[in-house]
Every structure is written in C-alpha cells, then in structure tokens.
C-alpha cells in the first residue's frame with residue numbers, strides 16, 4: 152500500500168477537504184495512474200450529499216470522481232496495453248466479474264458484480280473504492296482506457312462519463328446523416344450530445360427553456376434551436392424526429408417531446424429526474440414511439456468513443472479549476488453556472 156493525496160467528504164453535511172488515502176500497490180494486472188484531470192459529474196455531488204441513499208447509500212468518507220485522465224506511472228508484470236508515461240483514462244467502473252452474460256456482451260455497466268470507481272466495496276483493500284479527486288489511482292488494466300494524444304486533457308476527462316452517456320444511445324439508435332435528432336437540455340450531458348450528433352452528420356435541434364442559450368447551441372453544432380416553452384414553435388416539428396436525447400434531470404413534460412417523434416422514433420432518457428415522469432400512453436401508441444433509458448457504456452464502446460473523439464477532435468467545453476475550489480464549484484453546479492463541465496486540475500493537489 153502507499154499513500155495518495157485526495158479530497159474527501161466526512162458526512163452528507165461536510166464540505167470536501169484534503170486528506171490522505173491508501174491505494175494498493177499494483178498487482179500483476181494493475182495500472183497505476185498519476186491523475187492529471189478529473190471532471191466533476193453531477194452524480195459526484197449527489198453521492199457526496201447522500202442523495203442516492205434509497206438506491207446506493209454513501210459510505211463515508213467518500214472520495215468522488217469518475218472522469219479521470221492521467222499518465223501511467225507503473226504497471227504490473229502481466230499488463231500489455233500500457234507502459235509508464237502513456238496517457239490513460241478511467242471512467243465510472245474499475246472492475247467486473249468478466250464472466251456473466253453482460254460482461255460477455257461488453258456491457259460491464261450492467262454486470263451484477265461490477266465495481267464502481269468510488270463508493271463500491273473494494274475487493275483489494277476492504278472498505279470502499281476511492282475515486283478521482285486524488286493524485287493517483289490503481290486500476291485493473293481491463294478498465295483503463297487509451298487516450299488519443301491530440302486531445303486537450305482537461306476537456307477529455309468529462310468524456311469518461313458525460314461523453315459515453317450521450318455517445319452510446321446515439322450509436323445504438325443509428326444517429327447519422329439524414330436523421331433529424333433532438334437534444335433536450337444544454338448542460339454537461341446536452342452539450343456533448345450536440346457535439347456527437349453533429350459529428351455523426353445528423354440534423355441537430357436543441358430544445359431549451361432558456362432563449363439565451365441559442366448562440367452557444369449553434370456554436371456547439373446545432374442546426375436549430377427551439378424554445379420548448381413556445382408551443383407554436385414545438386408544434387411545427389410534430390411527427391418529424393427520428394431520435395431525441397433527453398438529458399434533463401429536473402421535472403419536465405416528456406409528452407411534449409414524444410409527440411415530436413416520427414413513426415418508430417425513439418426518445419432516450421439519460422438524465423434522472425427524482426420524481427417519476429408521467430407518460431401518456433396514446434403518445435406512444437400512435438406512431439409506435441418508444442421511450443428508453445441508457446446508462447454510460449461498456450469498456451469496448453467507451454474506447455470506441457474516445458477514438459472517435461480523437462479522430463474528430465471532440466472534447467467537452469470545460470472550466471478548469473484547482474481542487475481548492477471544488478466546494479464552490481458544487482454550489483455553482485446547482486445553479487447550472489458552468490459551461491459546460493468543471494475539470495479539476497490535479498496539479499493543485501500538490502500544495503495540500
């Protein structure tokens with residue numbers, strides 16, 4: 152074991168504060184990574200404040216962070232994909248059983264024995280896993296991703312959660328040239344959805360409640376922007392969309408978007424409103440519309456996404472912060488006061 156610097160929260164009411172954590176020495180299959188940047192995902196904040204208690208209660212102290220980019224510092228004797236000095240990335244998962252039907256299909260995110268990057272039982276050291284708000288992490292090679300060398304690293308970190316979350320359902324639903332695609336909400340997830348849909352060649356329409364976001368949506372790759380509160384504007388698009396990605400985690404009327412789908416069109420949820428959504432059955436029956444959910448992506452697809460980003464020079468739009476500003480960043484996140492993701496520069500941890 153060795154000591155790593157980190158930021159942790161001691162309870163649901165505590166701020167994140169500097170600490171020292173134990174990391175395992177790399178086993179033969181492990182990659183040790185010096186973390187350079189870690190994105191701030193909204194779910195970090197939910198976990199720190201124990202707001203997912205019903206589904207997965209937080210075990211304290213918690214070190215959040217699952218949008219990790221860094222450089223390999225050491226590898227185990229059986230590691231073949233990485234060597235010291237290589238760029239490397241880690242997302243929401245650090246282990247799975249590798250044998251169940253989900254793992255066999257490359258969908259480790261649905262493995263019943265999957266280990267999350269933080270707040271999951273740690274099979275090596277006991278206790279729970281600690282995430283990326285740290286200067287170092289040790290991860291099984293199977294869960295370490297290669298990072299294209301041309302990408303800006305601060306903007307690459309959010310690809311590991313926000314990126315794959317939006318890339319995966321679009322790929323699965325065949326978003327491509329000639330398709331009309333909607334993205335509901337323009338935050339951390341939405342802005343990535345726009346970039347991917349545009350890169351896939353689709354005609355992209357952003358739905359937003361704030362008319363002020365129009366210019367930015369167009370800059371990010373949208374072809375049109377619709378203010379979803381304007382019913383006349385919405386009605387013009389009835390029955391025309393092949394696919395809509397709904398990234399909104401606040402309560403909202405999903406029926407208004409379902410009626411915009413063409414025959415066999417699909418709307419996929421990637422945001423997670425806490426209250427159940429109300430869905431009118433007729434909106435689905437007419438036109439055979441479907442409503443789905445999607446959760447990050449498997450390791451194979453996450454690598455495919457990173458390679459796609461390398462080929463198309465896609466990264467997240469980030470505001471880089473020192474880790475000392477992380478508590479302030481959480482407050483700003485609650486006000487959607489960030490364009491469009493915070494990325495923590497882990498060099499700032501050295502001074503702790």
Ligand SMILES: [Zn+2]
Nearest residue numbers: 192194312313
């Ligand atoms: Zn996340």
Ligand SMILES: [Zn+2]
Nearest residue numbers: 249251254262
């Ligand atoms: Zn499995």
